[in-house]
Amino acid sequence: MLIGGILVITQKNPVHSALALIVTLLAQASIYLMLYAPFVAGVQIILYAGGIMVLFLFVIMLVSIEQSMKERQFNSQWVVGTIAAVALGGLFIAVYEKGKNIFPNRALSIVENNNTQRVAVLLYGQYMFAFEIASLLLLVAIIGAVVMAKKRI
Amino acid sequence: MHAIIDYISSYLTSEKTPGAAGNMFWVLVYIMLVFAGLSVAVIAMNWLERKILAHMQVRLGPMRVGPHGLLQPIADAIKLLLKEDIMPAEADGFVFWMAPLIVVLAAFTVFIVVPFGPTHAITDMNIGILFMLGVSSLSVLGIVMAGWASNSHYPLMGALRSSAQMVSYEVAMGLAVVSVILLTSLHGHGLYGVGGPGTGDTGTLSMIGIVQAQQEQGVWFIFKFFPLGLIAFFIFAVAMVAETNRAPFDLAEAESELTAGFHTEYSGFRWSLFFLAEYSAMIAVSSIAVTLWLGGWLRPFPNLMNGPTWDQAFSFIPAITFLFFAAMCFYNTVRMPKHPLFRVQTIGLAGFGVVLGLIGLALFIPPVSVRVQDIFWFSAKVAGFMYVYIWFRGTFPRYRFDQLMQLGWKVLLPMGLGVLILTAALGLWPLIQQTIWHP
Amino acid sequence: MESMLHITTLHYLVLGAALFLLGVIGVLTRRNVVIVLMSIELILNAVNLNLVAFSRMWGGLHGQIFSIFVITDAAAEAAVGLGILIAFFRNKETVNIDEVNLLKW
Numbered sequence: 001m002l003i004g005g006i007l008v009i010t011q012k013n014p015v016h017s018a019l020a021l022i023v024t025l026l027a028q029a030s031i032y033l034m035l036y037a038p039f040v041a042g043v044q045i046i047l048y049a050g051g052i053m054v055l056f057l058f059v060i061m062l063v064s065i066e067q068s069m070k071e072r073q074f075n076s077q078w079v080v081g082t083i084a085a086v087a088l089g090g091l092f093i094a095v096y097e098k099g100k101n102i103f104p105n106r107a108l109s110i111v112e113n114n115n116t117q118r119v120a121v122l123l124y125g126q127y128m129f130a131f132e133i134a135s136l137l138l139l140v141a142i143i144g145a146v147v148m149a150k151k152r153i
Numbered sequence: 154m155h156a157i158i159d160y161i162s163s164y165l166t167s168e169k170t171p172g173a174a175g176n177m178f179w180v181l182v183y184i185m186l187v188f189a190g191l192s193v194a195v196i197a198m199n200w201l202e203r204k205i206l207a208h209m210q211v212r213l214g215p216m217r218v219g220p221h222g223l224l225q226p227i228a229d230a231i232k233l234l235l236k237e238d239i240m241p242a243e244a245d246g247f248v249f250w251m252a253p254l255i256v257v258l259a260a261f262t263v264f265i266v267v268p269f270g271p272t273h274a275i276t277d278m279n280i281g282i283l284f285m286l287g288v289s290s291l292s293v294l295g296i297v298m299a300g301w302a303s304n305s306h307y308p309l310m311g312a313l314r315s316s317a318q319m320v321s322y323e324v325a326m327g328l329a330v331v332s333v334i335l336l337t338s339l340h341g342h343g344l345y346g347v348g349g350p351g352t353g354d355t356g357t358l359s360m361i362g363i364v365q366a367q368q369e370q371g372v373w374f375i376f377k378f379f380p381l382g383l384i385a386f387f388i389f390a391v392a393m394v395a396e397t398n399r400a401p402f403d404l405a406e407a408e409s410e411l412t413a414g415f416h417t418e419y420s421g422f423r424w425s426l427f428f429l430a431e432y433s434a435m436i437a438v439s440s441i442a443v444t445l446w447l448g449g450w451l452r453p454f455p456n457l458m459n460g461p462t463w464d465q466a467f468s469f470i471p472a473i474t475f476l477f478f479a480a481m482c483f484y485n486t487v488r489m490p491k492h493p494l495f496r497v498q499t500i501g502l503a504g505f506g507v508v509l510g511l512i513g514l515a516l517f518i519p520p521v522s523v524r525v526q527d528i529f530w531f532s533a534k535v536a537g538f539m540y541v542y543i544w545f546r547g548t549f550p551r552y553r554f555d556q557l558m559q560l561g562w563k564v565l566l567p568m569g570l571g572v573l574i575l576t577a578a579l580g581l582w583p584l585i586q587q588t589i590w591h592p
Numbered sequence: 593m594e595s596m597l598h599i600t601t602l603h604y605l606v607l608g609a610a611l612f613l614l615g616v617i618g619v620l621t622r623r624n625v626v627i628v629l630m631s632i633e634l635i636l637n638a639v640n641l642n643l644v645a646f647s648r649m650w651g652g653l654h655g656q657i658f659s660i661f662v663i664t665d666a667a668a669e670a671a672v673g674l675g676i677l678i679a680f681f682r683n684k685e686t687v688n689i690d691e692v693n694l695l696k697w
Binding site: 001002005006008009011014017018021024025028031032035036037039040043044047048051052055056059060062063078080081082084085088089092096100115118119122123127130134137138140141142144145146147148149151 | 602604605606607609610611613614615616617618620621622624626627629630631633634637640641644645647648653654656657659660661663664665666667668669670671672674675676677678679681682
């Protein structure tokens with residue numbers, strides 16, 4: 001997954017970058033399976049790898065990239081950007097050093113085969129409001145995307 | 154040595170699929186079996202398509218290569234393997250190479266969860282149907298990459314059209330599937346994959362669980378809440394034909410319109426990979442349809458004609474089918490022209506008939522017959538779907554692309570939503586009745 | 593040696609942090625807008641990984657449900673972002689972020 005991530009940000013060709021992202025997303029789905037979350041893994045494969053990446057590939061094809069591939073790849077502020085990211089990494093390490101005793105030493109062993117059912121009980125029970133709001137958000141996003149990409153409003 | 158034999162035979166007494174039992178040896182055996190079966194099925198589909206289309210168009214089809222053209226697919230495979238492998242000049246090498254690979258991987262990985270019987274699946278995931286829908290949507294990526302990497306405008310147009318079509322019909326497929334999943338929760342009392350008491354009446358997404366729900370409710374879901382099951386099945390059938398880019402929705406690869414669509418620039422073995430992936434995807438979505446609506450591995454009329462005598466009578470059907478095919482082979486052997494040049498073909502056909510007859514006789518033996526029942530009924534139903542696919546190709550004219558998209562979004566999507574709401578309402582009818590009339 | 597064999601929650605968090613850093617570097621240093629959007633997807637994935645890892649640690653399923661909502665939001669945001677990208681490209685004919693300087697004084 002890390003190799004996929006590194007390839008995403010370093011490739012010159014956006015299509016290769018998108019392929020690396022697909023590999024990263026599929027690796028992420030298998031990590032979800034390792035974390036005993038099969039429903040989230042299934043959703044990740046359908047939505048992310050099968051939906052969002054298709055959208056990305058469509059847009060890459062529509063936006064002609066021949067000219068942009070010949071220019072410089074990293075923008076004019078790359079020094080500052082990298083320093084900021086390294087500082088963020090340092091912050092992460094500091095947080096880890098302070099709080100690493102909270103985590104238990106061994107993982108819980110909850111092997112279950114009714115993960116989807118339990119997710120459904122929670123999703124439609126306790127988080128019903130969030131579910132409805134998410135569907136409203138998707139509606140707004142659809143209308144927004146259609147309006148933004150139209151030739152003439 | 155003893156440990157290995159114990160490991161191998163310990164699976165035979167457990168009542169689970171190899172994946173659930175964690176037995177790697179049997180997982181590999183099942184994967185080999187499914188792979189081999191799928192390859193044979195694709196080869197048979199190639200021959201059947203040409204013969205059946207030909208007979209529908211009142212002509213004979215391939216007759217020369219083997220007896221009645223039976224060796225034609227093998228000749229095609231040899232030809233494709235020996236063709237030169239062309240790559241267009243400015244094409245993106247890596248993406249060009251990866252595209253058929255992704256499509257084939259997506260088409261074959263789906264078969265992990267296809268249930269040929271209550272324990273005859275490679276594994277049974279908790280999210281079986283979700284996994285199948287998700288992985289079959291990965292093939293859209295391969296098609297987009299194939300069109301892009303060919304660096305010429307015919308494949309690009311074909312790829313864009315084809316992927317837009319596949320993505321639109323995935324939505325309709327998803328809605329039809331969801332309305333069936335609702336039906337699995339109606340009489341739930343600890344179905345396969347659901348934890349015991351305490352989880353209540355819940356449905357399941359696992360493929361084996363869906364067929365067991367049909368077994369428990371005693372009715373195939375196509376006939377449930379008539380006509381809602383039928384309409385959901387109809388929506389899924391249309392969507393699955395569009396999803397696999399087959400006629401009458403094959404504008405993306407139509408030979409007369411776009412040269413060959415997204416696989417124009419592929420030759421030889423790479424093209425045969427696309428072709429293999431297309432047939433495998435057809436078999437995969439037919440398996441979904443058979444599992445969800447037509448009762449999977451259950452024999453017809455499980456409740457109307459039940460009882461041990463009916464079970465026994467139905468258990469003879471696999472053997473009778475093979476003996477029928479052997480009889481047809483012998484009949485055609487007799488009808489072959491009596492010319493010395495045809496001697497090899499006649500002997501070949503007779504030999505094929507003898508092999509089929511032996512298989513048929515072997516299926517009469519009780520232990521073999523008991524094991525083969527589920528697999529036979531499942532394969533017979535999927536074969537029926539394959540015939541319907543070829544029938545559609547021979548009968549319907551092609552849809553124009555805007556008509557295609559209109560059908561997907563403006564007709565199938567509202568129908569799917571309507572079926573979903575009505576199914577949910579009918580499924581909860583006692584509860585609704587209680588709330589409205591006795592508050 | 594024993595702790596090397598168990599994959600604890602900490603390992604997942606480190607992986608998530610590494611992905612997050614890669615995404616941040618991608619957002620801050622690339623010129624091509626499409627790759628910036630893809631790096632944002634990397635960041636969201638890292639967040640999801642953290643959520644699901646914590647949900648595993650505590651045994652409840654709230655983290656998984658939150659991550660489903662995050663995936664939904666990522667889809668919506670990718671769609672709108674790409675729509676903006678297309679509108680922008682139609683005006684300026686380039687996908688270079690450095691050229692988006694109409695407000696520069």
